[in-house]
Amino acid sequence: xxxxxxxxxxxxxxxxxxxxxxxxxxxxxxxxxxxxxxxxxxxxxxxxxxxxxxxxxxxxxxxxxxxxxxxxxxxxxxxxxxxxxxxxxxxxxxxxxxxxxxxxxxxxxxxxxxxxxxxxxxxxxxxxxxxxxxxxxxxxxxxxxxxxxxxxxxxxxxxxxxxxxxxxxxxxxxxxxxxxxxxxxxxxxxxxxxxxxxxxxxxxxxxxxxxxxxxxxxxxxxxxxxxxxxxxxxxxxxxxxxxxxxxxxxxxxxxxxxxxxxxxxxxxxxxxxxxxxxxxxxxxxxxxxxxxxxxxxxxxxxxxxxxxxxxxxxxxxxxxxxxxxxxxxxxxxxxxxxxxxxxxxxxxxxxxxxxxxxxxxxxxxxxxxxxxxxxxxxxxxxxxxxxxxxxxxxxxxxxxxxxxxxxxxxxxxxxxxxxxxxxxxxxxxxxxxxxxxxxxxxxxxxxxxxxxxxxxxxxxxxxxxxxxxxxxxxxxxxxxxxxxxxxxxxxxxxxxxxxxxxxxxxxxxxxxxxxxxxxxxxxxxxxxxxxxxxxxxxxxxxxxxxxxxxxxxxxxxxxxxxxxxxxxxxxxxxxxxxxxxxxxxxxxxxxxxxxxxxxxxxxxxxxxxxxxxxxxxxxxxxxx
Amino acid sequence: xxxxxxxxxxxxxxxxxxxxxxxxxxxxxxxxxxxxxxxxxxxxxxxxxxxxxxxxxxxxxxxxxxxxxxxxxxxxxxxxxxxxxxxxxxxxxxx
Ligand SMILES: Nc1nc2c(ncn2[C@@H]2O[C@H](COP(=O)(O)OP(=O)(O)OP(=O)(O)O)[C@@H](O)[C@H]2O)c(=O)[nH]1
Ligand SMILES: [Mg+2]
Numbered sequence: 054x055x056x057x058x059x060x061x062x063x064x065x066x067x068x069x070x071x072x073x074x075x076x077x078x079x080x081x082x083x084x085x086x087x088x089x090x091x092x093x094x095x096x097x098x099x100x101x102x103x104x105x106x107x108x109x110x111x112x113x114x115x116x117x118x119x120x121x122x123x124x125x126x127x128x129x130x131x132x133x134x135x136x137x138x139x140x141x142x143x144x145x146x147x148x149x150x151x152x153x154x155x156x157x158x159x160x161x162x163x164x165x166x167x168x169x170x171x172x173x174x175x176x177x178x179x180x181x182x183x184x185x186x187x188x189x190x191x192x193x194x195x196x197x198x199x200x201x202x203x204x205x206x207x208x209x210x211x212x213x214x215x216x217x218x219x220x221x222x223x224x225x226x227x228x229x230x231x232x233x234x235x236x237x238x239x240x241x242x243x244x245x246x247x248x249x250x251x252x253x254x255x256x257x258x259x260x261x262x263x264x265x266x267x268x269x270x271x272x273x274x275x276x277x278x279x280x281x282x283x284x285x286x287x288x289x290x291x292x293x294x295x296x297x298x299x300x301x302x303x304x305x306x307x308x309x310x311x312x313x314x315x316x317x318x319x320x321x322x323x324x325x326x327x328x329x330x331x332x333x334x335x336x337x338x339x340x341x342x343x344x345x346x347x348x349x350x351x352x353x354x355x356x357x358x359x360x361x362x363x364x365x366x367x368x369x370x371x372x373x374x375x376x377x378x379x380x381x382x383x384x385x386x387x388x389x390x391x392x393x394x395x396x397x398x399x400x401x402x403x404x405x406x407x408x409x410x411x412x413x414x415x416x417x418x419x420x421x422x423x424x425x426x427x428x429x430x431x432x433x434x435x436x437x438x439x440x441x442x443x444x445x446x447x448x449x450x451x452x453x454x455x456x457x458x459x460x461x462x463x464x465x466x467x468x469x470x471x472x473x474x475x476x477x478x479x480x481x482x483x484x485x486x487x488x489x490x491x492x493x494x495x496x497x498x499x500x501x502x503x504x505x506x507x508x509x510x511x512x513x514x515x516x517x518x519x520x521x522x523x524x525x526x527x528x529x530x531x532x533x534x535x536x537x538x539x540x541x542x543x544x545x546x547x548x549x550x551x552x553x554x555x556x557x558x559x560x561x562x563x564x565x566x567x568x569x570x571x572x573x574x575x576x577x578x579x580x581x582x583x584x585x586x587x588x589x590x591x592x593x594x595x596x597x598x599x600x601x602x603x604x605x606x607x608x609x610x611x612x613x614x615x616x617x618x619x620x621x622x623x624x625x626x627x628x629x630x631x632x633x634x635x636x637x638x639x640x641x642x643x644x645x646x647x648x649x650x651x652x653x654x655x656x657x658x659x660x661x662x663x664x665x666x667x668x669x670x671x672x673x674x675x676x677x
Numbered sequence: 678x679x680x681x682x683x684x685x686x687x688x689x690x691x692x693x694x695x696x697x698x699x700x701x702x703x704x705x706x707x708x709x710x711x712x713x714x715x716x717x718x719x720x721x722x723x724x725x726x727x728x729x730x731x732x733x734x735x736x737x738x739x740x741x742x743x744x745x746x747x748x749x750x751x752x753x754x755x756x757x758x759x760x761x762x763x764x765x766x767x768x769x770x771x772x
Binding site: 269371489 | 720733748751
């Protein structure tokens with residue numbers, strides 16, 4: 054059955070609260086944040102109205118007009134006009150407006166009316182409008198626009214009750230869809246529509262009695278030509294310091310916990326079960342456990358990013374960075390996707406859909422994987438903790454945190470450099486694209502939504518640990534344990550395993566950059582996901598070294614590797630394309646394998662060259 | 678130099694938002710996207726500006742400026758704030 058449920062679609066200008074409404078209607082947890090262009094895909098969900106109608110609702114990317122300038126806006130246009138493959142025209146469009154900021158949405162409403170579909174206007178964020186003392190004559194507005202109007206507070210419990218009630222009333226009657234009169238609006242059409250919208254606003258909306266002066270006051274500091282940049286640098290610096298220092302106690306707790314668990318299993322097992330015992334202790338607990346230990350750091354980095362996003366800082370950061378990004382040949386809207394890539398390159402690459410120009414979008418996609426994603430944190434932390442002393446500089450700077458900051462800076466610098474080079478060689482004649490971005494009012498981050506956001510990310514991380522990483526660990530444990538050493542053999546048993554054979558076969562290729570065969574073994578499954586390398590090293594060294602090694606992989610590395618090797622591996626991870634999912638998304642978003650292959654090759658080449666330089670330089674300096 | 682003497686006169690006397698300093702408050706008289714430093718075609722630039730609410734009669738105020746060459750600028754257009762580069766703001770004629 055193709056279900057007779059009614060189809061609703063949420064349309065409106067960017068950042069008006071469509072996704073917040075979608076989440077509260079359907080109970081989903083789609084990403085909400087305080088900057089324009091968060092949603093770049095169509096998302097579908099379902100709910101049942103109070104009167105028992107079953108409804109499917111589509112959340113759509115925000116847009117200022119149906120013109121469809123960029124890939125995300127095209128989705129909205131195609132759905133609204135019924136041109137989207139496999140998706141019927143919505144029965145009812147809910148046009149969502151920010152009640153404090155009606156100008157652009159009302160113009161869009163006038164444009165949408167020409168499409169002729171049944172429509173209802175939702176004045177969202179009415180709580181903020183009321184707080185500022187804005188009054189809106191809803192009856193008059195409804196009359197002027199010829200549309201039913203309902204108010205809502207998408208982020209508050211009960212804030213959509215009225216919307217539900219009115220939707221039921223609306224759906225109870227039958228509605229005729231008129232034929233679409235929509236044509237791409239000309240400039241004159243847009244101007245006329247804007248004048249009409251402004252006229253209606255002047256007639257029905259009173260000026261705020263308590264205007265938002267806070268946003269302006271904050272901006273005069275945050276967007277100050279000098280202090281603005283200083284603040285941005287401080288925020289990033291504190292973020293990376295926090296990743297190190299705040300997470301430490303929790304990580305030690307987890308790490309001790311896993312060590313104790315491993316020991317417990319070791320002690321409980323009857324003596325004859327050596328193989329199973331090795332699998333559980335070395336494969337599972339040392340491997341997967343060594344990745345889960347990093348959960349506190351992942352939580353902290355996401356906490357920072359989510360707070361900045363909800364507060365409304367992202368658009369400001371884009372403003373501050375615009376000239377610097379432009380100097381590297383990047384589009385003004387590339388900043389937010391790149392900053393999101395600190396969390397993970399995949400949403401970052403998806404977010405490039407807001408970029409209207411194809412070349413600019415491609416450049417951004419190519420460099421997004423160079424931004425230091427959270428999956429690199431385990432690798433960096435492991436090596437830094439093993440090789441960099443935890444001394445404090447100038448009384449407040451943690452040296453390990455400083456090195457971490459340096460690695461992030463190296464990622465950013467290399468991304469900008471690659472972009473500048475790509476621009477120079479590939480599309481030299483291409484002029485810089487413009488930057489136009491609405492700066493939303495600041496909003497107090499909501500505890501609940503931050504908590505849900507962090508929880509969702511933590512769950513995803515654990516899910517990965519339990520699937521991708523776990524399955525890779527099983528593979529590595531198997532390769533590192535079989536074939537078993539012949540009786541009476543000398544040296545650790547792992548030297549006779551498949552893993553050692555593979556590692557030794559690859560070693561000549563990797564010796565110039567200072568990697569030993571154990572690292573070679575970790576890098577191959579590490580192509581699936583970056584954290585796998587940490588887990589793999591944990592397993593390989595613990596099988597090799599016995600149970601003492603199982604607990605303290607960091608200490609083992611400090612003994613077995615030279616500093617030159619460690620630095621070389623750190624540098625390798627800045628560049629290497631060690632993430633299959635990212636490559637798959639690049640392929641999907643660019644519509645073909647070509648750019649995926651380009652990304653893979655250029656990152657691999659960069660990684661090899663940079664590690665080669667680092668290793669040889671470090672050796673020349675005598676860092677053993 | 679193109680155009681008749683009348684319009685070039687106008688060009689000399691026009692105040693362009695792209696030239697204005699921080700703290701400037703004014704009203705949009707019209708849009709003229711023919712001579713700007715923007716990479717967009719005049720038609721496309723004008724359309725985008727209108728889509729962001731830059732229409733005749735709107736009140737504009739330059740709230741903030743960037744660090745490098747005082748670019749980009751944050752402009753209050755009636756009651757919303759738009760960040761854009763000076764090269765695009767050149768198309769906005771104000772008084
Ligand atoms: N106070 C208040 N804040 C709201 C309300 N609805 C949404 N917000 C906030 O407004 C911001 C934007 O919400 P989103 O739901 O991401 O907006 P969107 O329309 O989906 O945005 P795009 O996907 O970028 O088009 C977020 O910071 C929300 O927390 C509301 O009714 N009241
Ligand atoms: Mg959204």
